[in-house]
Every structure is written in structure tokens, then in C-alpha cells.
Amino acid sequence: xxxxxxxxxxxxxxxxxxxxxxxxxxxxxxxxxxxxxxxxxxxxxxxxxxxxxxxxxxxxxxxxxxxxxxxxxxxxxxxxxxxxxxxxxxxxxxxxxxxxxxxxxxxxxxxxxxxxxxxxxxxxxxxxxxxxxxxxxxxxxxxxxxxxxxxxxxxxxxxxxxxxxxxxxxxxxxxxxxxxxxxxxxxxxxxxxxxxxxxxxxxxxxxxxxxxxxxxxxxxxxxxxxxxxxxxxxxxxxxxxxxxxxxxxxxxxxxxxxxxxxxxxxxxxxxxxxxxxxxxxxxxxx
Numbered sequence: 156x157x158x159x160x161x162x163x164x165x166x167x168x169x170x171x172x173x174x175x176x177x178x179x180x181x182x183x184x185x186x187x188x189x190x191x192x193x194x195x196x197x198x199x200x201x202x203x204x205x206x207x208x209x210x211x212x213x214x215x216x217x218x219x220x221x222x223x224x225x226x227x228x229x230x231x232x233x234x235x236x237x238x239x240x241x242x243x244x245x246x247x248x249x250x251x252x253x254x255x256x257x258x259x260x261x262x263x264x265x266x267x268x269x270x271x272x273x274x275x276x277x278x279x280x281x282x283x284x285x286x287x288x289x290x291x292x293x294x295x296x297x298x299x300x301x302x303x304x305x306x307x308x309x310x311x312x313x314x315x316x317x318x319x320x321x322x323x324x325x326x327x328x329x330x331x332x333x334x335x336x337x338x339x340x341x342x343x344x345x346x347x348x349x350x351x352x353x354x355x356x357x358x359x360x361x362x363x364x365x366x367x368x369x370x371x372x373x374x375x376x377x378x379x380x381x382x383x384x385x386x387x388x389x390x391x392x393x394x395x396x397x398x399x400x401x402x403x404x405x406x407x408x409x410x411x412x413x414x415x416x417x418x419x420x421x422x423x424x425x426x427x428x429x430x431x432x433x434x435x436x437x438x439x440x441x
Contacts (some may be wrong), residue, residue, distance in 0.1 A: 222277075317415060320380035321436070324417055327382065351397065353418050353437040360439060361400040362418055364432065367391035373422035377398060377406060381417060391422075407441035414439055
């Protein structure tokens with residue numbers, strides 16, 4: 156028998172039920188329709204209140220336990236003054252899943268704390284995947300506390316290795332200069348008056364300098380972190396200006412996104428003795 160009643164008092168429900176033995180006060184059941192339905196034009200359709208337990212609980216074997224729909228508002232909203240606004244938990248699937256066709260599937264915002272936090276005991280804290288776009292995009296500074304691995308390469312370890320190689324190259328360059336001066340009769344304390352400058356801009360590396368012997372072939376040495384080098388011939392103009400350039404990509408080594416190279420020019424003097432310029436270190440992007 157259907158039960159229906161009305162109430163003109165806001166503090167008095169139209170239909171009420173009390174259970175003094177701790178059972179269900181009001182129960183609704185339907186084979187195919189809604190077990191309980193609440194409607195309101197300007198107020199809350201259904202309210203659940205509890206002091207020490209859940210205000211509303213939904214259970215389902217094969218479908219959503221609780222489903223919220225809205226045309227212009229949030230489908231589900233959770234608000235808490237001292238705890239989580241929304242809490243999701245699952246033993247075998249995602250704790251929280253967000254899906255959207257044109258906007259972010261999950262968005263997190265905060266005034267003073269992190270917008271999104273990902274934590275895991277044994278797995279990845281955050282994973283980003285995309286079929287056709289970027290898996291991750293950052294606007295602003297990025298801080299990494301720990302190791303950074305890109306396609307199996309430990310970037311920080313590679314940087315440390317490059318710095319060690321640069322120190323070795325510096326020592327070998329000094330040994331090379333000493334060797335040339337010892338065999339050319341130059342005093343070790345004497346520095347030649349001509350120097351070079353190296354620039355890297357717009358994908359091109361330029362080496363220039365003054366004070367060279369005009370029309371005399373010079374040799375530009377480019378030393379690499381692995382202790383190898385490349386040698387280029389160049390002849391300064393009549394005024395002794397050295398002006399040489401090359402595409403930065405032609406100095407790159409496969410597998411290295413960036414390199415720190417050392418440039419030195421060797422030119423014989425009037426007596427046929429080798430004269431070395433200063434050594435200049437320049438980083439290039441490949």
C-alpha cells in the first residue's frame with residue numbers, strides 16, 4: 156500500500172520513520188525502478204546526516220554505487236573543512252578516475268600547496284601517457300630531487316662524466332701546449348699576443364680573432380670530451396683576421412644532446428715555429 160503525506164511545517168517531514176533497535180528506519184525497494192527518490196525544485200533532493208558514520212552510502216555489485224549527474228554544475232562535489240573533499244579507494248583498479256572528451260580528465264588546483272600529488276610505495280608516483288600528444292608538459296621551472304633518466308640514460312651521471320672528461324681535456328691541453336713550446340723554442344711563460352673568440356648562435360659556431368699572420372694557413376683543433384679531436388684548415392686574410400664558421404650539427408656526436416668543446420688554433424711563425432692561441436671552451440646543442 157503506497158504511503159503519502161504532506162507537511163506545511165519546514166521542521167516536520169511529510170514522511171518519517173524511527174527504528175529504536177538500530178535497524179533501517181525507512182526502506183525503499185523496486186525490481187526495476189528507483190528504490191528511493193527525492194525531488195526538490197530549490198532545495199536538496201536527498202540529504203543524509205550522520206555524526207560518526209557515513210551520511211550517504213551506496214552499494215552495487217556491477218554498476219556505480221553512487222552516480223551524480225548535472226547539466227551545468229558538478230556531477231559530484233565533495234567538501235570537507237579538515238579532511239579530503241573526495242576520497243577514492245580500490246584494491247585492484249584506480250582509486251579515482253576522471254574522463255573528459257575536450258577538457259582535462261583530472262584537474263587539481265591549490266593556492267599554497269601542490270595542485271596534484273602522486274605517491275607510490277613501489278611504483279611510479281605519476282605516469283603520463285598520450286597517443287598523439289605530449290606525455291608531459293610543464294610551464295615554469297622544474298625541480299628534480301633524485302636521478303633523471305631519459306630513454307635509459309642517466310642524465311645527471313652523464314653530466315658528471317662530461318665534467319670529469321672536461322677536466323682531463325684541460326690537463327691534456329696544457330700538456331700539449333708545453334710539448335709544443337718545448338719543441339719550438341718558446342718560453343713557457345710567454346703568451347702569444349693573438350687570441351680567438353668562439354660564438355654559438357643560430358645553429359652556427361663561429362671562431363674569430365686578430366693578430367694572425369695574413370695568408371698563412373692555420374689549423375683549428377676542436378677537442379671532444381672523449382679526448383678525440385677534429386682538425387680544420389683555415390687561412391687568415393691579409394690583415395691577419397681569423398674568421399671561420401661551421402654548422403653546429405657538423406660538430407655533433409650521435410647520442411649526445413649537448414657537447415662541451417674546446418677550440419684552439421695553431422699557426423707557424425716566420426721561423427716555422429708553432430704558435431698556439433688560447434683555448435676556448437664552448438657548449439653546443441645537437
